[in-house]
Amino acid sequence: MLEVLIIGAGATGLTLAIELQRRGVTFRLIDVAGGPFGGSRGKGLQPRSLEIFDMIGVADDVLAESSLYQPIQLHFGPFTKQIRSLGTHCEPTVGCPHPNMRMVPQWRTEQALRAHLTALGGSVEFGVGLQTLEQRDDVVFCSLTSGETIEARYVAGCDGGRSTTRKALELQLVGKSLGDKTMIVADFALAGLDRDFWHVWPLHSCGRIVIAPLPQAGMWQLQAPEKLARHGLEQGLFRLLKKRPSKITWRSQFRNQIRMVEHYRVGNVFLAGDSAHLHPPSGAQGLNTGVQDAFNLGWKLVSALRCGDNGILDTYEAERLPIAAAMLNLTSTLHLNSSTKRGDMTNQLSIGYRNGPLAGSEAAAGPLGLQAGDRMPDMRLSDGRRLFEAMRDGNPVQIVMTDGERILVRPDGYVAGVGKEAIKAYQGFSVLEVSSLP
Ligand SMILES: Cc1cc2nc3c(=O)[nH]c(=O)nc-3n(C[C@H](O)[C@H](O)[C@H](O)COP(=O)(O)OP(=O)(O)OC[C@H]3O[C@@H](n4cnc5c(N)ncnc54)[C@H](O)[C@@H]3O)c2cc1C
Secondary structure, eight states, rough: OOEEEEOOOOOHHHHHHHHHHTTOEEEEEEEEESOOOOOOOSSOOOHHHHHHHHHTTTTHHHHHTTTOOOOEEEEEEEEEEOOOOOOOOOOOSSSSSSOOOOEEEHHHHHHHHHHHHHHHTTTOEEEEEEEEEEETEEEEEEEESSSSSEEEEEEEEOOOTTTTHHTTTTTOOOEEEEEOOEEEEEEEEEESSOOSSSETTOOOTOOOOOOEEETTTTEEEEEEEEEGGGTOOOHHHHHHHSSOSSSEEEEEOOOOOEEOSSSETTTEEEEEEEGGGESSSTTTHHHHHHHHHHHHHHHHHHHHHHHOOOOHHHHHHHHHHHHHHHHHHHHHHHHHOOOHHHGGGSSSTTTTOSTTTTTTOOOOGGGGGGTTTTTTTBBBBSSBBBBHHHHGGGGGGEEOTSOOOEEOOOTBBEEEESSSSSOOOOTTTTOOEEEEEO
């Protein structure tokens, strides 16, 4: 029997696959699409996702062709006004090596994750989709579009907003659409537009239009009401910019929605990413939240498979569902106010699980004021590595501080416990012990 079947090879499914592959779990990763996704769609990577990519060992590749967010030029007819960027421009510190949101087209993030999975020995099966699933006696029977039936111990539905997995579980995406406009998102090449700025038409007769320079030479992302393209997208862009795009490489439609499920788990089947929560693009939270769902679920599946500790899997919903709910509140507020306030609110560095089931009821503050459930900052270790580099082994890490205090870090980079004594109990993992540098 297969240990895990992952449905969907977007950023969420790929992150989960890497988490399982690097810990020796047998899994298959299927995607109904004929090949890799080709659009820039979720282009804003938040600092916490970059830390996760650092702990996985893929950050350098993801960031190789990235940019900071540029300031915004607002266009009102012939007048323009400049306002600050949606992203911060802070200097890295030892504890926070990735302080700024970076722009990386979604196709490029997925490409880097796929390459990393391949280097680890895993792969994506494109052209194979989930049709139905049924659970009996702790086994999930999945029928695929290829005609195959797979028996899996666990299934992860990372299959996006129209998730077949979610429908098979009879879970609803509860929430609403924000407005009734169908929007288009498109990637196009165009010369002669100032690439040091985002260009925004807040009061255009079609509605709000945003054009952002992508890190790839000459490429732009458009987000606009569909009305802009009523005489064709190329013509709509020409009327707006008085310049014709030399090529349109990708386009798609979307609706601004805030919706989420009431459960992340039914039996041995889990939901992660857009299959569990849908955000409007404002605040750049969707893909980032999916990556963090996967990073939370991955080590817990490993623990359950290695030790039969099924209970750890309940902590996935308990920890992640409130985060998705908070993110939805935030993104809908940003969307409804057309707010350009970002930074600490959206960078996802303050996300933690202090009130979660793994934090314990008598959590005390330890070194650096940290307590169980907090995000563990990066730090220099006496063996010459950074903590995030040491996390690449995929194990919990016990840090002995210079004053003898200890911090145990979970495999997903959150504090498991603090204290004077060694904290070794961690089902299914061997704890890596390291010392901090003063
Ligand atoms: C205009 C726009 C801008 C955005 N900007 C941002 C941003 O800046 N930052 C951010 O974080 N997010 C952003 N998002 C959201 C982001 O794109 C999504 O949250 C992200 O794609 C979710 O990733 P995922 O892997 O969960 O799902 P998806 O990317 O939807 O991937 C799901 C995968 O599952 C596959 N699949 C579907 N059905 C099946 C099946 N039955 N069997 C097998 N495979 C299946 C699909 O082919 C697909 O590859 C934006 C979205 C839009 C529309």
